[in-house]
Amino acid sequence: DIQLTQSPSFLSASVGDRVTITCRASQDIANDVAWYQQNTGKAPKVLIYAASRLQTGVPSRFSGSGSGTEFTLTISSLQPEDFATYYCHQAHSYPRTFGQGTKVEVK
């Protein structure tokens, strides 16, 4: 199975901060990565797919990059509604797997 390791697991930040989350894959997964945001008690929501494609309706402050084994999700200016947990997910091979999550908390 492909392992996805996110860093950091927890991140304290303030509104307006630039935030970067990294996801490393245990093997080459091309650009088959999506990023999901999950607020407490809610279902996940897709932000980015194919490593860098912004899902329709997602604010442009979210961006993704990377290919192969290293990927990043960047929030250019953190907003109050962005305090949540973020997961990377690989759609390259079965079984599909998720990272362990990165919780973005208020500093």
Added chain:
Amino acid sequence: QVQLVQSGAEVKRPGASVKVSCKASGYSLAGHALHWVRQAPGQSLEWMGWINGGNGNTKCSQKFQGRVTFSRDTGANTAYMELSSLRSEDTALYYCARDNNDLLNGLLVDFMDVWGEGTTVTVSS
């Protein structure tokens, strides 16, 4: 409005089975695959498998092989996930999620674009 509506919370004894439903509205189930993902309390997301809404073909994680069954009723526009031989470690929130895809540079990339609200399954004696 495209949405997935799941069945209500379940409490089961160890060894029992549970069947969770996921009703699609605003689109035809036959036009998309549907994933099943679960999340144990305080844990990350875990992909269980998926069903092709059109032909009913399924694929599941080896972890659940022999214990999980995915099915769908296109007339009711509803998909189902049945998990048997339940144990305490199966206590989790179970989500269904629609698969969508995009053609990029000649390759199809897929992602989960619409999620149900989740169904809590509690396994306890």
